[in-house]
Amino acid sequence: MGTTESPEVRRDILPIPDVAPSGLTTYDAKDPDTSYPPIKDVRPPATAPNVLVILLDDVGFGASSAFGGPCATPNFEKLAAGGVKYNRFHTTALCAPTRQALLTGRNHHSVSMGNITETATAAPGYTSVLPNTKAPLPLTLKLNGYSTAQFGKCHEVPVWQTSQVGPFTAWPTGGGGFEYFYGFIGGENNQWDPALYEGTTPIEPPKTPAEGYHLTEDLTDKAIVWARQQKALAPDKPFFMYYAPGACHAPHQVPQEWIDKYRGKFAHGWDRQREITFERQKELGVIGPDAVLTPRDPEMTAWDDMDPALKPVLEREMEVYAAFLEHTDHHIGRLIDSLGPVLDDTLVFCIIGDNGASAEGTEQGAFNEMANFNGMAAIETPEFMTSKIDEFGGEHSYGHYAVGWAWAMDTPYQWTKQVASHWGGTRNGTIVHWPKGIKEKGGHRNQFSHVIDIAPTVLEAANIPAPTLVNGVLQSPYEGTSMLYSFNDPEAAERHTTQYFEMFCNRGIYHKGWSAVTKHRTPWAMSGQAMPAFDDDVWELYDGNSDWTQANDLAKEHPQKLHELQRLWLIEAVKYNVLPLDDRQIERINPDTAGRPSLIKGNSQMLYEGMGRLSENSVVNIKNKSFAVTSEVDVPADGAEGVIIAQGGRFGGWSLYAKDGRARFCYNVLGITSFTIEADNAIPLGTAQVRMEFGYDGGGVGKGGDVTLYYDGTEVGRGRVEQTQGFIFSADETTDVGYESGTTVTSDYTAHTSRFTGKVNWVRIDLGDDAVDADHYLDPHERFRIAIARQ
Incomplete structure (x- = not known):
């Protein structure tokens, strides 16, 4: 297949069916009537751009300076200055579900990733096994002639398939559609000494921490080499690169010189930080001019009420996180700069977080986050935390910041990661950069969009249809809406008008500006949390047409509207395999009671x-x-x-x-x-x-x-x-x-x-x-x- 389209090219059926060669069959190749068309490799349409999807981890809307936050991200700002910011872009509130939704263009329950792989159950929306009726975008692009590579985190492999005996159908280079993978399998990794894979082969890091190793730098080095090699050897072939570092997921680990840049900058605490960030966001225009800063929930402790003796440690936790994000921005800047010769025709999505900021670190944070995951947070006493203050961020720490900082990093919204009901869990600042395809520089887009919109946007930009058959299997339609309509029309009416949300039974529905939400579970209560009956959950109602931040609950003023949206949530939940709701805890950790296989x-x-x-x-x-x-x-x-x-x-x-x-x-x-x-x-x-x-x-x-x-x-x-x-x-x-x-x-x-x-x-x-x-x-x-x- 050449770059010039012909009627024989059936891109809706993948692999593209071979066309039998035509012509006279001769006895002797020297016969002047011997003629065959030259061999041509599969290529996408001639106008198809390179695509780079950058997905950060556990970064809230209010963290990056590009969206008003305290963490310096000059490269994100530079990228935004040459492109546009999407200020109402949404994720699923948790990592693996967001990633599977992004890669498939379908809702996370539709692709059986209603939660993380470690808590998969036998219910259709929660098995963690990708149905073969929903082929991932990288596979579609590869079969259309793209070069494909993934760098960083892959948390979509069912836990019983993560060993060296596979099966590898859910791995990036197995059935994931990527020709090359360099990264890690699972939810998080030690930045200093990670467990790495190249393809499906475990490898050791190329350097030690003493020699200056850091995972983000390593991933970037590999991504730069891959892209240069791809363009050197196949310049007529576009690439799809998925760059998903473990940053800024815990453990928060970063070289000391980056931490030193933030010494003393968070002494004012998280309540004041919210106010500072909110004012910056207003100035930048990433929130509406009439937006209201939402108050702290009573479940969270005010900065002034924290133990004064612990405050130096709390400050250090935030210093480390800010340094981690700036360090990540630096290396993403290296990657972007390396693409200079082809950057004008590279469609870049920079999604700053796969969910809101993480509140999984307890109200005092953690030196080793595994303490909380084991129900042993009390072992990290204030005295212990204070004794470790100079080690936070280093190779001997496995730290996480306090709940209050997560809340501040989600400014101006309520709640955090895991809480899919509120924008603090799901709204992530996103930058789209494509000089050849987007005329405006430094603009804003306020249309509602969702991570499932990425795949259809890429296909429309590449002029490739969504496939109807992949490897002989009939495909279900994409559930996202292409964002391409808004690239050059900031006033275009939004097309993604309805979107449900659910995570850990925190649930919500967006429909034509309105949202109805209910929080069921608190993120930092890892075990032993008393769960209310689902019918006892209290629903809130917000009019997004006049209330940017879900600050004014209208449930009592408009009960009929609330009931309409509650019914709509239930309809969407049935449609996309959200039911049955499942708030079990210990039972989902045990494979036997959860109903998933054990290796x-x-x-x-x-x-x-x-x-x-x-x-x-x-x-x-x-x-x-x-x-x-x-x-x-x-x-x-x-x-x-x-x-x-x-x-x-x-x-x-x-x-x-x-x-x-x-x-x-x-x-x-x-x-x-x-x-x-x-x-x-x-x-x-x-x-x-x-x-x-x-x-x-x-x-x-x-x-x-x-x-x-x-x-x-x-x-x-x-x-x-x-x-x-x-x-x-x-x-x-x-x-x-x-x-x-x-x-x-x-x-x-x-x-x-x-x-x-x-x-x-x-x-x-x-x-x-x-x-x-x-x-x-x-x-x-x-x-x-x-x-x-x-x-």
Whole structure:
């Protein structure tokens, strides 16, 4: 297919059907009547632009200076000066749902991503499995001749498909439509020491933190190289690049020199910051001239009521976040600058946040956010937080800012990430830059738009139809509305007139300027929150034609209008698979009660040396129960050193390893406290069985237990773990056999010295009753029998 369209090109059927060559078949290729058309690769229409979609993470409407916020983003401002700002652009209020909606042009429940992958259920709108009737935009573009690449975060892979055995149909380079992927799988990643993939292959970062590594810089470097190579080798072929760094999702981690730029700039606190940002937004014109600053909800604590002794830490949290966002802006500026030769014909969407700012860090913030995710936020006392103030943002922190700062970063709106009912959860400042396609420079667009509008906009700009068939499967229509109509007409009547919202049962509906909303759940209450009956939720009503910020609740004045919108929400909810509403908490974490598959079944698992980068969902769950870890190792003449098996890392996990020839077991609780049990003597030379048994105390979640170490069935050490993590070790650290990747559970070794000096023949993890063995020794025949039974 050439760049000149012909009647034979059927772009609505993908792959584009081949056209049989026509002409006389001759016997001899030298015959003058021998003639065949030249081979031509598939190309999009000649006018199709390059496309760059930039999607930041956990950045609220009021964070970036481009939209009036306190975080300096000069490159976003420069991009906006050459393009237009969309001031009423919306997301879904959570990361994975927003991303799947963006990539498919359909509502998040339509593509089965009603929540994050870790809480998927069997209900159609929540399975996390993308229906093959809704092919993603990158696949459509690739099959039309685009080069496609993704850099950064991919949180759309079902958790039971995240291991090295796949299936890879939901991975970017599997069924996602991307020819190249460099980034990470999951919700977040350590910026200093990430778990990276190139395609579907796990790789290690090219540098260490000591050598100056940072994930955002690395992703940008790779994106620049890819784009240059693509244009050097196929200049007639447009590209689609999806750049989605982990920034500014927790952990908030950034080089110290960027933090220093913000020292003392947030001493006025979050209430005052809202007022400052609000005035800037009015001056910039990113909110309506009559917009009202919404008040703080009673569930949030005023800055003046916070513990004065804790305020220096609270300030530091915001300094780190602001530095993180400015640092991200800097590297996005590098990427934009590198596209200079082709930037005029590159359609750039810069979406500043996949949801509102995150309020998942508790009212005092966190040094390690995993404390809150494990229901253990109280372990981070004010004294502990103060003692760590100089470490926030560095490689030994895994921090998150306080709820009040999230609220301030969503100025002028109510609420935050997760709260899909209110604009604070869903309205994200967006910049569109396309010199060849947008005449105005520095303009504003106030038409209502949504993340599902990106895909149809790209296809219309490229003059490519939405496909009706992809790989033989009939496709459902796009549910978004192209924004192209507004590119050169700021006064155009908006076309996206109705949009439902739902996240964690916080729900709302927008229809022709009006919005009806109800908040059901508070974001920072991670567990144990008493849920009201859905019919008891209190609905609010706002007239967006005169009330830009949802500040004036008209529910009592216009009950009939509220009822109309409530019915419309229900109609849309049925249409797009939002029902049944599901506010369960613990039940959705457990695969069995949630109804989703588990990669590992049963109470035993065999692992072998060299296996690594195994996510928590790829290994049997040892939390809140008794378990045993048995290994067979070959010990060299000079004794053993290094890891037998490790799970997690610096911010929580456990490791069975050898130090000075002796077996050790270390349980690290959130990087705050750890318990180490050491054997009395060295592991025997030659082939030996090293076993650790953990007897759980019971009586609840996160309790302690007794640890016993054995060599070949003989007890060699005993100790105590007083506390454990009940729900999660890490969102990014993994399990490794014979070494430890990423950060390490214990400082007894580093990632570079962690490799076992002998040989780890096998490791078996047994849970509960299966961990009990009267001889504390695993018979080889029994090991073989169980391994065969699991095939």
